[in-house]
Amino acid sequence: MSIILQKNRIFKSLVSFLLVAVILFGSLVSCTSGAKNKNDTDGSADKENNEVVIPDPPIDDSLPVNERIVGVIENNKIRIYNTLRPSAYTLKYESESGVLKEYMDVGVIERENKSRSIIGFIPQNVVPMEAVRIGVYDSYGIKAGIIPIDKSGDPDKGELLYTFAALSDVHLPYEGSKQDFEKALNYLNGDGRVDFICICGDLTGEGTKEELEEYKEFVEKHSPNVNIYEITGNHENHDSSKHNDQSIMPYTGDPLFYTVEKGDDLFIMLGIKSAGKGSLFDIGTLIWLEKTVKQNKDKRCFLFQHVRPTDTSGNAEGKYKVDLWGGEEAELFEKIVKNNPNLFFFHGHSHQPFSSQALESNGIYDNSHGYHSFHIPSITSPRFGGKNGEGYIIEVYENGVLLRGRDFADGKFVPTAEYYIATSK
Secondary structure, three states, rough: HHOOOEEEHHHHHHHHHHHHHHHHHHHHHHHHHHHHHHHHHHEOOOOOOOEEOOOOOOOOOOOOOOOEEOOEEOEEEEEEEOOOOOOOEEEEEEEOOOOOEEEEOOOEEOOOOOEEEOOOOOOOEEOOOOEEEEEEEEEOOOOOOEEOOOOOOOOOOOOOOEEEEEOOOOOOOOOOHHHHHHHHHHHHHHOOOOOEEEEOOOOOOOOOHHHHHHHHHHHHHHHHOOOOEEEOOHHHHHOOOOOHHHHHHHHHHOEEEEEEEOEEEEEEEEEOOOOOOOOOHHHHHHHHHHHHHHHOOOOEEEEEEEOOOOOOOOOHOOOOOOOOOOHHHHHHHHHHHOOOOOEEEOOOOOOHHHHHOOOOOOOEEEEOOOEEEEEEOOOOOOOOOOOEEEEEEEEEOOOOOOOOEEEEOOOOEEEEEEEEEEEOO
């Protein structure tokens, strides 16, 4: 009898254990199922790395359109919320009074853009001083809301000292070059008046005397109010084995290499003497450059030289294949200019447009060698799907330099080509 009672007790205990196990298993399945459903519907968990992602907030349609926040600026991207209804959205800089019409659209986010963000911005990019928000417009042109712009981190630029333009690769008399170049010069001599203009080489197509004479006459006619400082590029050497002061001065008024002082700042204009790889300069030129840079190391210097070093800005994704940089002269040049935090080095040659910054972060600007390397697109002959008429208007302040990329053909500034670089004077 005692054995039977003992078996009954064991049986009852086993049943109770199994019931508890079933209840616990059911709760576990319910929790797991709930987590899975939540992950599928609001994106609160990243399936690959298990990181928690905060879902975008709901959009309050009851708010006035200029108070209705529909996106955010984060990590050098401008993103609209995934809670905004699907559409193609155009983003525009706005002041308190409306759209900044002197700027191109910040970008377009297509319906198929799953990230719902605009890339192509880097940490040195800045928003226009007048902009207080980004307006977001749907495919019908109806304003859906705004993306706020935080103005608290705006730099103290100090007093504006002077302005100049930086252009490159004019290539007169290539087809369409006169029209694009004329538009730029008319603006820079008129509504967008600057103190002077720097042109970073390739003034002509082949560098013949006839083309150089035509270039000279063109700038005298279309830039009567603003002085132009030019240098030679590889195309000026297509018709000559070697350029020198005597061969170029009749057309530009300046020698092959020279300096210009603007207040406490120094402009170093370095032309090239040939179109051959590894033979752009002679040793005397590089000795002059080294001496000039060393003597002015504590100054803010702007160096213009046509051909870009191989491993700096101006060749996003390696698209441009005509590389003239190389040899001992390249090594010496790079040694001279590196580790100069107040040196701004402008170059052209590859014709890459401002839009190449979206392909590679150093497509236009690079500071990885201890100086500021800026590529100047061709003002007349863009490559790789770029637009005609791109160049810079540059404002030099006490505490830094503001570079404003402009599409002179369309008459608007380019949002992803606006940079501010603080300098230590």
